[in-house]
Structures are given as C-alpha cells and as structure tokens.
Amino acid sequence: MTTPRGARGAVPRHDDRRRSFPQVAPREAPDGRFAATWWGNAWVEALEDAALDPARLARGKAYAGRGHVDAITVTPGRVVAYVHGSRPRPYRTEIRMRTLGDDGWERFLDETTARPDHIAALLDKDVPHALEAVTGLLPAPGDLVPDCSCPDDGYPCKHAAALCYQAARLLDEDPFVLFLMRGRGEQELLAELTRRNAALSAAETTAAAPPMPTVPARAVFDAAARAGLSLPPPLPLPDRPGRPAVFPPDPDAPDPLALDLLASEAAARAHVFLTSGHDPVAALTPWQDAVRLAAAHPGSGLTASTRALYRDLAYALDRTPTDLARAVAAWRQGGAAGLAVLEEPWDPPAGPFDRARPALIAADFPAFRPWRNRLSTESLQLRLGRDGLWYGYESDAGREDWWPRGAPDHDPVGALTDLLGR
Known part of the structure; x- marks a missing residue:
C-alpha cells in the first residue's frame, strides 16, 4: 500500500x-x-x-x-x-x-x-x-x-x-x-x-532429505472405486468464524490490535467462502476493502484503537482520515454502491432523474437544482446511484462539504424524508 x-x-x-x-x-x-x-x-x-x-x-x-x-x-x-x-x-x-x-x-x-x-x-x-x-x-x-x-x-x-x-x-x-x-x-x-539465509537453509534441507515417494491422485481414486470405497464426508462447518489467538504486546512486533483485526477479518472471509463458495472481498479494490474494514468497526473518535485504525488505513492509501470517515459513512449507507455514489458523478439517462424534480416540487421541495446525477439545495442533496436508488447528503450552507445521511430509497421524496427525519 x-x-x-x-x-x-x-x-x-x-x-x-x-x-x-x-x-x-x-x-x-x-x-x-x-x-x-x-x-x-x-x-x-x-x-x-x-x-x-x-x-x-x-x-x-x-x-x-x-x-x-x-x-x-x-x-x-x-x-x-x-x-x-x-x-x-x-x-x-x-x-x-x-x-x-x-x-x-x-x-x-x-x-x-x-x-x-x-x-x-x-x-x-x-x-x-x-x-x-x-x-x-x-x-x-x-x-x-x-x-x-x-x-x-x-x-x-x-x-x-x-x-x-x-x-x-x-x-x-x-x-x-x-x-x-x-x-x-x-x-x-x-x-x-x-x-x-532462509534460501540457503531451504537448499540444504532439500539436498539432505531424500525425495518422498508419490502416488498420482487419480490412481488413489480409481483404486478406492474398484474396492467399493468412498471418501469420508467433509467435516461440518462451524456456525461462526473462529476467534484469533491472543497476541501479547511486544515492542518489536506489529500492533496486537491490528493483528487481531486482520486475523478476525481473515477468519470471517474464510467462513463465508466455505459456506457459500463466494469470496466477498476478492472483487474489491484496496481502497474499497479499507473502507469496508473501517465501516465494520465503531466510528472514528470513539476509542484510541479506532482512531489509530482510521489513521493507519488512510495513511496506507494516500488518503486523509477525513476522506476515510466520509467514505465509511457512504459504505454504511449503501455498501460498495454507496461508495460509488460518493465518488463517481455520472450522467443518468432520461427517466427517474427527470421525474424526480416534479415529484419534489409536488411534495413542497421546489429549491433543488440539477447537476449530472445530483439534485442540490444550499444544504441538502440527493444523488441517484447506478442501482436506481436515491442517496441523501447534507452540508453546511454555502460549503461543498457533502456527507452521506439517511437511508437510500427508490423514491427521491422518501430518501429526502428519511434524511430530514434524522
């Protein structure tokens, strides 16, 4: 990174x-x-x-x-x-x-x-x-x-x-x-x-150890089938991911809290892969994965370890802790789709976007101005995602400092109502 x-x-x-x-x-x-x-x-x-x-x-x-x-x-x-x-x-x-x-x-x-x-x-x-x-x-x-x-x-x-x-x-x-x-x-x-030194040790070990006899796996399966044998059933999957070992503090070792976090994430990822055959993280970019990691833990500022997590993740990806905090808010709002809405303006086709302003006017919200996939006032904003959902944002009046708020909705009025109700 x-x-x-x-x-x-x-x-x-x-x-x-x-x-x-x-x-x-x-x-x-x-x-x-x-x-x-x-x-x-x-x-x-x-x-x-x-x-x-x-x-x-x-x-x-x-x-x-x-x-x-x-x-x-x-x-x-x-x-x-x-x-x-x-x-x-x-x-x-x-x-x-x-x-x-x-x-x-x-x-x-x-x-x-x-x-x-x-x-x-x-x-x-x-x-x-x-x-x-x-x-x-x-x-x-x-x-x-x-x-x-x-x-x-x-x-x-x-x-x-x-x-x-x-x-x-x-x-x-x-x-x-x-x-x-x-x-x-x-x-x-x-x-x-x-x-x-490791390469030399490995070479010496390889040279000293006699080659192990091998049997092709196909031959084993064929012999078992001829003998009427079958493979034992796989072990049952655990109900939940295991917990990592306790890592004692050591001034010359990595941060034990960071090790615990990474080990817990690896266990959860392995459990999902075993139960579903799908790796939930494989398609993510390093930035998306960092946002996902931070979003899975309490918000920045609650504990020293959480502040350190935000700082270190942001530092590793050439971002600021504020960048990461905003991205975490977007991830919690809508996952990877919510993060894309935060970071990727786009030009939606005619249809839901064109119908949004008349719907807002009818609901007594006439002040929204369009720009690409966004409808904005001085302090409120709605963004249309590529998934067809509307995402709410807030900013202090007169500042372009937009933060994700509220739950996404297929109806722009519903998304705005949820935003204002929070």
Missing part, C-alpha cells in the same frame, strides 16, 4: 538510509586509545595516516574530547555535523567517503551468509575481521575526504578531525553505522541476510 505525504500531516516514513545521532559523550578506551573497537580504531588510523598536520589532529582530538561536535547525521558516503570552534557560530563539517559497489556488497553478503557465526556477531554489534578482509569495508588512507565551512585549508582542519574522531565512537556503538557510510542501511542489510 502507498502512504500520504507531508501536506496532510502524516507520519513520515522511516528512512533506513539516513540516521542522526545526538552528541556523543566523551570517553577513552581502557588501553588509552581513542576508540574501543578494532574497527573504530581502524577508522581513526585511516584519518591519521592521511593527515598532513599532526598539530591539527591533536586540536581536533581535543575538540572531540571536550564535546565540540554537535549531533551527527550519517547517509551513504557522507558524515555531517556542526562543530564549534573559536567563533560563536559553529562550522558545517563533513567527511565524504566512497560507497561500496554492488560487487562489494555481494561479496559481503555471500561471506556473511556462509558463516552463521558472522550473522550472530553482526547482530551482537561485532564485526568479524574476515568480513573486512573480503570486502574492504573500512577506509584506507586517502579514502576519507574532509570538508568544512571554516577558513582553514588544512587537510584535515581541526573541525573535520574532531568530527572524524567522534564518528569513531559511533562506530564503536553500532557497526551498522559503518555499513550505512558504505551505502546500505541496517534494515535493508538484515532483510537481505534473512532472505539469503
């Missing part, structure tokens, strides 16, 4: 290739080195081996130790932060590096998948030395390209050096930051490793 964008105030989609980190607290490794891990220190060594001025490095290390580096943002091939110097306004500083190409990532993924202990190490925030040897994840001298808005043309200046030192501490905390610097986000990598 798709998602709505910023103009509607929707929650932004998570970007796996852009991470921001708050200011890193100064600390020193037990052995006196700046970083605590071998890959963090390898990062520092790549900076120091390429530096042209040891004095600037020393000042940069001091800046990093005193907390002069603000929050750090990491994207593929780029590390950016504001670094405070001697002037009141901080300098925008960045470190650029080459990202790994597809061949490099293929080597990394193949090597990692081939060794379960490598996957376990990565999940434990550790980088095996073998992965670096195969793929060249860590920068070599000259791979790190500093840039800063300060007037110092040193390579690197003390602000870029400070950023590079602080970035080493980020790598200590989470090696997936290094992978992001090289071009791949954490979720992207884990998903691909999971897929490859």
Whole structure:
C-alpha cells in the first residue's frame, strides 16, 4: 500500500538510509586509545595516516574530547555535523567517503551468509575481521575526504578531525553505522541476510532429505472405486468464524490490535467462502476493502484503537482520515454502491432523474437544482446511484462539504424524508 505525504500531516516514513545521532559523550578506551573497537580504531588510523598536520589532529582530538561536535547525521558516503570552534557560530563539517559497489556488497553478503557465526556477531554489534578482509569495508588512507565551512585549508582542519574522531565512537556503538557510510542501511542489510539465509537453509534441507515417494491422485481414486470405497464426508462447518489467538504486546512486533483485526477479518472471509463458495472481498479494490474494514468497526473518535485504525488505513492509501470517515459513512449507507455514489458523478439517462424534480416540487421541495446525477439545495442533496436508488447528503450552507445521511430509497421524496427525519 502507498502512504500520504507531508501536506496532510502524516507520519513520515522511516528512512533506513539516513540516521542522526545526538552528541556523543566523551570517553577513552581502557588501553588509552581513542576508540574501543578494532574497527573504530581502524577508522581513526585511516584519518591519521592521511593527515598532513599532526598539530591539527591533536586540536581536533581535543575538540572531540571536550564535546565540540554537535549531533551527527550519517547517509551513504557522507558524515555531517556542526562543530564549534573559536567563533560563536559553529562550522558545517563533513567527511565524504566512497560507497561500496554492488560487487562489494555481494561479496559481503555471500561471506556473511556462509558463516552463521558472522550473522550472530553482526547482530551482537561485532564485526568479524574476515568480513573486512573480503570486502574492504573500512577506509584506507586517502579514502576519507574532509570538508568544512571554516577558513582553514588544512587537510584535515581541526573541525573535520574532531568530527572524524567522534564518528569513531559511533562506530564503536553500532557497526551498522559503518555499513550505512558504505551505502546500505541496517534494515535493508538484515532483510537481505534473512532472505539469503532462509534460501540457503531451504537448499540444504532439500539436498539432505531424500525425495518422498508419490502416488498420482487419480490412481488413489480409481483404486478406492474398484474396492467399493468412498471418501469420508467433509467435516461440518462451524456456525461462526473462529476467534484469533491472543497476541501479547511486544515492542518489536506489529500492533496486537491490528493483528487481531486482520486475523478476525481473515477468519470471517474464510467462513463465508466455505459456506457459500463466494469470496466477498476478492472483487474489491484496496481502497474499497479499507473502507469496508473501517465501516465494520465503531466510528472514528470513539476509542484510541479506532482512531489509530482510521489513521493507519488512510495513511496506507494516500488518503486523509477525513476522506476515510466520509467514505465509511457512504459504505454504511449503501455498501460498495454507496461508495460509488460518493465518488463517481455520472450522467443518468432520461427517466427517474427527470421525474424526480416534479415529484419534489409536488411534495413542497421546489429549491433543488440539477447537476449530472445530483439534485442540490444550499444544504441538502440527493444523488441517484447506478442501482436506481436515491442517496441523501447534507452540508453546511454555502460549503461543498457533502456527507452521506439517511437511508437510500427508490423514491427521491422518501430518501429526502428519511434524511430530514434524522
């Protein structure tokens, strides 16, 4: 499903290739080195081996130790932060590096998948030395390209050096930051490793298991018929759909209320299909199905879970919660036909539509104006559906904000009477 964008105030989609980190607290490794891990220190060594001025490095290390580096943002091939110097306004500083190409990532993924202990190490925030040897994840001298808005043309200046030192501490905390610097986000990598590991496991299982003997189904039926046997009767159908299991809350799992909703809907759909041979949902579009789901539950605003349901369904289909609430009102008014009346103006043929205005005038409702399949006043509207029913709508006077109201009727006067009586 798709998602709505910023103009509607929707929650932004998570970007796996852009991470921001708050200011890193100064600390020193037990052995006196700046970083605590071998890959963090390898990062520092790549900076120091390429530096042209040891004095600037020393000042940069001091800046990093005193907390002069603000929050750090990491994207593929780029590390950016504001670094405070001697002037009141901080300098925008960045470190650029080459990202790994597809061949490099293929080597990394193949090597990692081939060794379960490598996957376990990565999940434990550790980088095996073998992965670096195969793929060249860590920068070599000259791979790190500093840039800063300060007037110092040193390579690197003390602000870029400070950023590079602080970035080493980020790598200590989470090696997936290094992978992001090289071009791949954490979720992207884990998903691909999971897929490859599952495929490898399936291939190993298939290769290890002997093929099962098979018998053609037709041969079984023919043998049973010759022996005078018949199939047992099918199991009786339950009176109602079953209830889903209880899903305990888990911060790393989907919303249990959403799981319960989807499981309940799947059970109801399966029950209808078993009893009638008809799938009530198969012909619906994603939008129609979302409206149907929301319409089957209490109206928006009654409970927190219902508000979340409306928000999430609307977000997934590039609509607003108000769009969904209006569509739900139409669905409750007339199902899929009612939703079509809400969303699809059309030109009806001569007949019932032409007879509607004289009928309304005779019933003392003379102010209705026609447009396509609609008859409107300032605050009331009747819409003729393709099913031959009239659907009532209301709006505040002077606004084109029409909401479905009342029950549909073959008689426009009946539909209007029901609308006004509510």
